[in-house]
Amino acid sequence: DIQMTQSPSSLSASVGDRVTITCRASQGISNSxxxxxxxxxxxxxxxxxxxxxxxxxxxxRFSGSGSxxxxxxxxxxxxxxxxxxxxxxxxxSTPYTFGQGTKLEI
Amino acid sequence: xxxxxxxxxxxxxxxxxxxxxxxxxGYTFTSYYMHWVRQAPGQGLEWIGIVTPIGGTTxxxxxxxxxxxxxTDTSTSTVYMELSSLRSEDTAVYYCARDxxxxxxxxxxxxxxxxxxxSS
Numbered sequence: 001d002i003q004m005t006q007s008p009s010s011l012s013a014s015v016g017d018r019v020t021i022t023c024r025a026s027q028g029i030s031n032s033x034x035x036x037x038x039x040x041x042x043x044x045x046x047x048x049x050x051x052x053x054x055x056x057x058x059x060x061r062f063s064g065s066g067s068x069x070x071x072x073x074x075x076x077x078x079x080x081x082x083x084x085x086x087x088x089x090x091x092x093s094t095p096y097t098f099g100q101g102t103k104l105e106i
Numbered sequence: 107x108x109x110x111x112x113x114x115x116x117x118x119x120x121x122x123x124x125x126x127x128x129x130x131x132g133y134t135f136t137s138y139y140m141h142w143v144r145q146a147p148g149q150g151l152e153w154i155g156i157v158t159p160i161g162g163t164t165x166x167x168x169x170x171x172x173x174x175x176x177x178t179d180t181s182t183s184t185v186y187m188e189l190s191s192l193r194s195e196d197t198a199v200y201y202c203a204r205d206x207x208x209x210x211x212x213x214x215x216x217x218x219x220x221x222x223x224x225s226s
Contacts, residue, residue: 091210091212
Protein backbone atom coordinates (compact mmCIF):
# COMPACT_ATOMS: atom_id res chain seq x y z
CA ASP A 1 0.00 0.00 0.00
CA ILE A 2 1.12 3.58 -0.66
CA GLN A 3 1.57 5.53 2.57
CA MET A 4 0.67 9.22 2.55
CA THR A 5 2.43 11.41 5.12
CA GLN A 6 0.77 14.77 5.59
CA SER A 7 2.15 17.69 7.58
CA PRO A 8 1.58 19.53 9.73
CA SER A 9 -1.16 17.68 11.64
CA SER A 10 -2.48 21.01 12.91
CA LEU A 11 -1.89 24.61 12.02
CA SER A 12 -2.91 27.87 13.65
CA ALA A 13 -3.32 30.83 11.33
CA SER A 14 -5.21 34.07 10.89
CA VAL A 15 -7.54 35.45 8.27
CA GLY A 16 -5.45 36.73 5.38
CA ASP A 17 -2.51 34.40 6.03
CA ARG A 18 -0.92 32.24 3.37
CA VAL A 19 -0.68 28.61 4.43
CA THR A 20 0.89 25.52 2.93
CA ILE A 21 0.18 21.88 3.68
CA THR A 22 2.44 19.15 2.40
CA CYS A 23 1.83 15.54 1.49
CA ARG A 24 4.51 12.95 0.77
CA ALA A 25 3.83 9.57 -0.82
CA SER A 26 5.88 6.49 -0.06
CA GLN A 27 6.41 6.02 -3.80
CA GLY A 28 5.87 8.06 -6.94
CA ILE A 29 2.20 8.65 -7.75
CA SER A 30 2.43 10.55 -11.05
CA ASN A 31 0.31 13.50 -9.91
CA SER A 32 -2.58 11.17 -8.99
CA UNK A 33 -3.36 13.27 -5.95
CA UNK A 34 -6.50 14.99 -4.68
CA UNK A 35 -7.15 17.40 -1.82
CA UNK A 36 -10.36 17.51 0.23
CA UNK A 37 -11.80 19.88 2.81
CA UNK A 38 -13.82 18.46 5.69
CA UNK A 39 -16.06 20.37 8.07
CA UNK A 40 -17.95 18.75 10.97
CA UNK A 41 -21.36 17.47 9.99
CA UNK A 42 -20.85 18.18 6.28
CA UNK A 43 -19.94 16.05 3.30
CA UNK A 44 -16.27 16.26 2.29
CA UNK A 45 -15.54 18.76 -0.47
CA UNK A 46 -13.14 18.13 -3.37
CA UNK A 47 -10.73 21.05 -3.83
CA UNK A 48 -8.13 19.86 -6.33
CA UNK A 49 -7.34 16.76 -8.36
CA UNK A 50 -4.44 15.70 -10.57
CA UNK A 51 -2.30 17.55 -8.03
CA UNK A 52 -3.03 21.02 -9.40
CA UNK A 53 -6.41 21.08 -11.17
CA UNK A 54 -8.96 23.20 -9.34
CA UNK A 55 -12.39 21.63 -9.02
CA UNK A 56 -15.20 23.69 -10.52
CA UNK A 57 -16.59 26.18 -8.04
CA UNK A 58 -13.57 26.13 -5.72
CA UNK A 59 -12.09 29.60 -5.05
CA UNK A 60 -8.85 30.40 -6.82
CA ARG A 61 -7.08 31.09 -3.52
CA PHE A 62 -6.65 27.31 -3.35
CA SER A 63 -3.80 25.90 -5.43
CA GLY A 64 -1.80 22.71 -5.63
CA SER A 65 1.60 21.73 -6.89
CA GLY A 66 4.13 18.95 -6.80
CA SER A 67 5.35 15.89 -8.63
CA UNK A 68 6.74 12.46 -7.96
CA UNK A 69 6.30 11.87 -4.25
CA UNK A 70 5.93 15.43 -2.87
CA UNK A 71 2.85 17.63 -3.14
CA UNK A 72 1.56 20.83 -1.57
CA UNK A 73 -1.76 22.57 -1.03
CA UNK A 74 -1.56 26.35 -0.68
CA UNK A 75 -4.27 28.72 0.45
CA UNK A 76 -3.13 32.17 -0.61
CA UNK A 77 -5.23 34.31 1.72
CA UNK A 78 -7.22 32.52 4.40
CA UNK A 79 -10.90 33.31 4.70
CA UNK A 80 -13.05 32.54 7.75
CA UNK A 81 -14.78 29.67 5.92
CA UNK A 82 -11.42 27.95 5.25
CA UNK A 83 -10.93 26.85 8.84
CA UNK A 84 -11.47 23.11 8.48
CA UNK A 85 -9.54 19.85 8.19
CA UNK A 86 -7.74 19.04 4.95
CA UNK A 87 -6.78 15.63 3.56
CA UNK A 88 -4.66 14.54 0.64
CA UNK A 89 -5.48 11.29 -1.16
CA UNK A 90 -3.61 9.23 -3.73
CA UNK A 91 -5.53 7.47 -6.47
CA UNK A 92 -2.49 6.06 -8.27
CA SER A 93 -3.26 2.55 -7.09
CA THR A 94 -5.70 0.70 -4.89
CA PRO A 95 -6.13 0.66 -1.98
CA TYR A 96 -6.57 4.40 -2.23
CA THR A 97 -5.01 6.03 0.80
CA PHE A 98 -5.30 9.35 2.59
CA GLY A 99 -2.97 11.50 4.60
CA GLN A 100 -3.60 11.82 8.33
CA GLY A 101 -5.24 15.22 7.90
CA THR A 102 -4.33 18.80 8.78
CA LYS A 103 -6.61 20.71 11.12
CA LEU A 104 -6.49 24.40 10.29
CA GLU A 105 -7.46 26.50 13.29
CA ILE A 106 -7.79 30.18 14.00
CA UNK B 107 -27.22 18.89 -9.81
CA UNK B 108 -25.30 15.76 -8.90
CA UNK B 109 -26.53 14.46 -5.57
CA UNK B 110 -25.89 11.40 -3.43
CA UNK B 111 -28.40 10.79 -0.65
CA UNK B 112 -27.60 8.14 1.94
CA UNK B 113 -29.84 6.22 4.32
CA UNK B 114 -30.10 7.16 7.97
CA UNK B 115 -28.06 6.38 11.05
CA UNK B 116 -27.87 2.82 12.35
CA UNK B 117 -27.17 1.28 15.75
CA UNK B 118 -26.07 -2.35 15.67
CA UNK B 119 -24.89 -5.01 18.12
CA UNK B 120 -21.45 -6.59 17.70
CA UNK B 121 -21.64 -9.47 15.26
CA UNK B 122 -24.61 -8.05 13.37
CA UNK B 123 -24.65 -6.71 9.80
CA UNK B 124 -25.55 -3.30 8.42
CA UNK B 125 -26.59 -2.29 4.91
CA UNK B 126 -26.42 1.36 3.86
CA UNK B 127 -27.90 2.80 0.69
CA UNK B 128 -26.72 5.67 -1.49
CA UNK B 129 -29.19 7.00 -4.07
CA UNK B 130 -27.69 8.96 -6.95
CA UNK B 131 -29.39 11.65 -9.02
CA GLY B 132 -28.52 14.41 -11.44
CA TYR B 133 -26.24 12.38 -13.73
CA THR B 134 -26.08 9.18 -15.76
CA PHE B 135 -25.68 6.57 -13.04
CA THR B 136 -24.14 3.95 -15.31
CA SER B 137 -21.27 6.23 -16.36
CA TYR B 138 -19.54 6.59 -13.00
CA TYR B 139 -18.02 4.12 -10.59
CA MET B 140 -18.80 4.61 -6.89
CA HIS B 141 -16.50 4.49 -3.88
CA TRP B 142 -17.15 4.05 -0.18
CA VAL B 143 -15.06 5.73 2.51
CA ARG B 144 -15.37 5.79 6.28
CA GLN B 145 -14.20 7.98 9.13
CA ALA B 146 -14.08 6.63 12.67
CA PRO B 147 -14.51 9.11 15.54
CA GLY B 148 -11.43 11.32 15.83
CA GLN B 149 -9.71 9.44 13.01
CA GLY B 150 -8.86 10.07 9.38
CA LEU B 151 -10.46 8.86 6.18
CA GLU B 152 -10.27 5.20 5.15
CA TRP B 153 -11.12 3.89 1.70
CA ILE B 154 -13.42 0.86 1.76
CA GLY B 155 -13.82 -0.08 -1.88
CA ILE B 156 -15.17 0.67 -5.34
CA VAL B 157 -18.01 -0.78 -7.41
CA THR B 158 -18.80 -0.46 -11.11
CA PRO B 159 -22.39 0.55 -11.85
CA ILE B 160 -22.85 -2.08 -14.54
CA GLY B 161 -21.94 -5.61 -13.66
CA GLY B 162 -21.09 -4.71 -10.09
CA THR B 163 -17.37 -5.45 -10.32
CA THR B 164 -15.75 -4.63 -7.01
CA UNK B 165 -12.36 -3.95 -5.46
CA UNK B 166 -12.14 -3.90 -1.68
CA UNK B 167 -9.60 -2.77 0.87
CA UNK B 168 -7.86 -5.90 2.09
CA UNK B 169 -8.59 -4.97 5.71
CA UNK B 170 -12.33 -5.41 5.09
CA UNK B 171 -12.19 -8.16 2.48
CA UNK B 172 -14.63 -10.91 3.39
CA UNK B 173 -16.83 -8.66 5.52
CA UNK B 174 -17.85 -5.94 3.04
CA UNK B 175 -20.08 -6.23 -0.01
CA UNK B 176 -20.82 -3.43 -2.48
CA UNK B 177 -23.75 -3.80 -4.85
CA THR B 178 -25.67 -1.62 -7.29
CA ASP B 179 -29.25 -1.37 -8.53
CA THR B 180 -29.32 0.43 -11.86
CA SER B 181 -33.13 0.50 -11.89
CA THR B 182 -33.11 2.86 -8.90
CA SER B 183 -29.62 4.41 -9.33
CA THR B 184 -28.71 3.15 -5.89
CA VAL B 185 -25.52 1.71 -4.49
CA TYR B 186 -25.39 -0.39 -1.32
CA MET B 187 -22.68 -1.17 1.19
CA GLU B 188 -23.14 -4.13 3.52
CA LEU B 189 -20.72 -4.78 6.35
CA SER B 190 -21.03 -7.98 8.36
CA SER B 191 -19.63 -9.32 11.65
CA LEU B 192 -19.61 -5.81 13.02
CA ARG B 193 -17.09 -4.85 15.71
CA SER B 194 -16.84 -1.76 17.88
CA GLU B 195 -14.03 -0.47 15.66
CA ASP B 196 -16.48 -0.35 12.74
CA THR B 197 -18.22 2.57 14.45
CA ALA B 198 -17.78 5.38 11.94
CA VAL B 199 -19.43 7.72 9.49
CA TYR B 200 -19.69 5.95 6.15
CA TYR B 201 -19.71 7.93 2.90
CA CYS B 202 -20.42 7.03 -0.67
CA ALA B 203 -18.48 9.11 -3.19
CA ARG B 204 -18.72 9.32 -6.95
CA ASP B 205 -15.60 8.74 -8.99
CA UNK B 206 -14.64 12.04 -10.61
CA UNK B 207 -13.42 10.77 -13.94
CA UNK B 208 -15.80 7.85 -14.14
CA UNK B 209 -13.39 5.14 -13.11
CA UNK B 210 -10.53 4.84 -10.60
CA UNK B 211 -9.79 8.45 -9.78
CA UNK B 212 -10.64 11.19 -7.32
CA UNK B 213 -14.00 11.59 -5.56
CA UNK B 214 -15.92 14.57 -6.88
CA UNK B 215 -19.26 14.27 -5.06
CA UNK B 216 -19.90 12.77 -1.64
CA UNK B 217 -23.01 11.64 0.17
CA UNK B 218 -23.97 13.31 3.43
CA UNK B 219 -22.64 10.37 5.46
CA UNK B 220 -24.29 7.66 7.53
CA UNK B 221 -23.29 7.15 11.15
CA UNK B 222 -23.04 3.48 12.11
CA UNK B 223 -22.67 2.83 15.82
CA UNK B 224 -21.68 -0.66 16.97
CA SER B 225 -22.37 -1.13 20.65
CA SER B 226 -23.60 -3.82 22.97
